Amino acid sequence: MTSLLTFLIAGILLVAVDGHLLRRSGTAYLRELGDNAGPLNQLVTVVFHLATLGLVALIAILPMDLGGEPKTVVGRIGVLLLVLAVAHALTIWTFGRIRARHESEVLTAEVARRS
Template sequence: MTTNAYLSFLAIGVALVLIDGQVIYRSGRRYLENSYGDPAAGASMTRLVTVLFHLATLGVLALISTINLGGSDLPGVVGRLGVLLLILALAHAITLGALARIRGEQEVEAVVQRGSRPQPRVDPELQAPTVTPVPGQEGRYPDVSPSLENRSPYSAP
């Protein structure tokens, strides 16, 4: 591969990585700001994940640039770009998974910090039934409703 083909692959690859990283950063910042009470904290977490994405994918780009794919310049560049795009898709999915996990942990933390509200204790005997008992079934809480065809509890044929 000639120097021009090598440099064009690196330029296209770096542009793809930077564009994808910016998409992740901007979308991830809005995604995490909604779950954090402090928008700056959500932006900070997104920045950390995006920096990791950039470092990993630029490292992979450097490694792919050294692999010999194809004899001439154009097939070699196209082959490398194809491999790079597949790896970018995988890295993008992993990054989205990391952002989703961070948001899930933030939501759990918010629920824990709010604390559970004490529920008033109600004696089960004084509480009204949650469903109306079906004729022919014993107790206040029937197990199943009768089927519409047979007007009896569900059964296997």
């Protein structure tokens, strides 16, 4: 039971820290969107938090015995870090896609205006 609580606390802290970093990065990535930047940033980071916290819960209940509680907690945290890396990359990719789409729309509008 102690190892489960230790993992859950560590997992929630890791997700919170990474989510905070993503929120700050999202603000920089989406700055050009003007008034839409805040809500889009919040939407993407909320999805990140919900998905990764769900993964923390699932990893916590996976059967894993690595030869004692400390090794099992470290193993679970290792799996979580790998999952967080993928989730972080997907979130940054999403910010990039939103930004690229906005830039494309601005460019299309500019070309239409000049025609």
